[in-house]
Amino acid sequence: MSKTVFIDGAVGTTGLEIAERLSGRAEFTILSLDEARRKDDAARKEALNAADFVILCLPDDAARAAVAMIDNPQVRVIDASSAHRVADGWTFGFPELIGAELVARATRVSNPGCYPTGFLALVAPLVRAGLLPADWPYTVNAVSGYSGGGKALIERFETDGDIAFRAYGLTLDHKHLPEMQIHAGLVHAPVFAPSVVPAHRGMVVEVPLPLAAIEGAADVAALRAALTEFYAGSPIVTVHEGPESELLLRRSGAPTDRLELYVFGSPEGTQARLIALLDNLGKGASGAAVQSLNLMAGLPETTGLRL
Known part of the structure; x- marks a missing residue:
């Protein structure tokens, strides 16, 4: 029997890509509101409580408000905002890290952020294994x-052809920091230096490691082997053996829900670079939401994903 899905915020970038991944799938029926009713709280509340699954593609405050509208205990929620990523009662929607069975049973799932997806995929298993210190x-x-960056940033990049690089998060209090620290089990929040380039989609996340200065850190081979073992059998995450001479982010990059991990080391083994490549709209957003939805609906987790 088909399950109903209501995407609140369906006209945004994440919502549109989720809808594309669900299009034509017999397992789900999308509940939708027309332009006028999308901004009508009464209509939204009705849809929020009528669906089997709700996916929130909203700003943080609006996502919290939407959750407060839900009074039907049977409704299961996936929140693509950062509002609930470290909140009590919410399951972090990263099946590879927390276990697919926890996501499958959850009633409230918070989608990981795009940057934290890369960081956590690299660091969390190694800290958990004691190969890197917390x-x-x-x-x-x-x-x-x-x-x-949403509609405003998209318009800015697409109308101003002179932007080559945008650094931001310069106040060092980016909203992704709590989930990076907490879900990696770290004592300190990392120093996070995000930036944007004139490519529509795609993401490179790097964690440099001065291994010679890190007491208790494992060597490069052990770090790579641990990640390879941790993600063994994953249909979504691949740990590469190398030896790549360069990694590219292309302006014409195709949509993908994959996550590619690399461990590079200096010849003498004193330094390492952990690197994750992913699509910020794929495993970093819409693909992750659909992966969780599949699990919650009792379906194979890769159904409808772009792999």
Whole structure:
């Protein structure tokens, strides 16, 4: 029997890509509101309480308000905002890290952020295994396509052809920091340096490691082997053996829900670079939401994904 899905915020970038992944699938029926009713709280509340599954593609405050409208205990929610990523009662929607069975049973799932997806995929398993210390002051250097910034940033990049690079988060209090710290089990929040380039989609997340200075850190081979073992059998996450001489983020990059991980080391083994490549609209947003939805609906997690 088909399950109903209501995407609140369906006309935004994330909502549109979720709808595309669900299009034509017999397992789900999309509940939709016309332009006038999308902004009518009474109509939204009715849809929020009528669906089997609700996916919130809203700003944080609006997502919290939408959750407060739901009084039907049978409704299961996936929130693509950052409003509930470290909140009590919410399951972090990263099946590879927390276990697919926890996501499958959850009634409230919070989608990971795009940058944290790359960072956590690299660091969390290694800290958990004791191969990297929890109390090291990690740094994260990351670059994303402009589609992750919402309609205003998309318009800015597409109308101003002179922008080559945008650094932001310069107050060092980016909203992604709590989930990076908490879900990686770190003592300190990492220093996070996000940036945007004139590519529509795609993302590179890097964690540099001065291994010689990190007491208790494993060597490059052990770090790579641990990640390979941790993600063994995953249909979505791949740990590459190398030896790549470069990694590219293309302006014409195709949509993908994959997550590619790399571990590079210096010849003498004193330094390492952990790097994640992903689509900020795929595994970093819409693809992750659909993966969780599949699990919650009792379906194979990769159904409808772009792999």
